[in-house]
Amino acid sequence: MPQIRFILPWATQETHAHPGQSILEVGKAANVPLGHMCGGVCACSTCHIWVRQGADSLPQPEVAELDQLEHAFGLKPHSRLACQALVGEEALEVVLTEESLKAYFSENPDEACKLRDKTKASK
Numbered sequence: 001m002p003q004i005r006f007i008l009p010w011a012t013q014e015t016h017a018h019p020g021q022s023i024l025e026v027g028k029a030a031n032v033p034l035g036h037m038c039g040g041v042c043a044c045s046t047c048h049i050w051v052r053q054g055a056d057s058l059p060q061p062e063v064a065e066l067d068q069l070e071h072a073f074g075l076k077p078h079s080r081l082a083c084q085a086l087v088g089e090e091a092l093e094v095v096l097t098e099e100s101l102k103a104y105f106s107e108n109p110d111e112a113c114k115l116r117d118k119t120k121a122s123k
């Protein structure tokens, strides 16, 4: 089971995945705040991530993913849509984009409040 490390602006979350799972599925199961406004059907770009390590182990993006990525902010060479990128056999390091975080907290305002309270408590 490959290890998946999610890099957030305030923390790192690590989990394991089954090959063939989408990065979005892995993130949701681990409570990673990944946006996914279309529900994971390649119809938005709110699950946009940067795959910092292990990108070559992912299947190449299909045309629909590439088309949707054109609408994403901050494109980088290893930009992917988490709902379309399927985990292979290798470990991955995934950076959440600001776009994805904003979408997540927009849909889950209670989570934003919990995070703010947790951040205050740790100061």
Ligand code: FES
Binding pocket: 035, 036, 037, 038, 039, 040, 041, 042, 043, 044, 045, 046, 047, 068, 081, 082, 083, 084
């Ligand atoms: S969740 Fe909408 S494209 Fe991935």
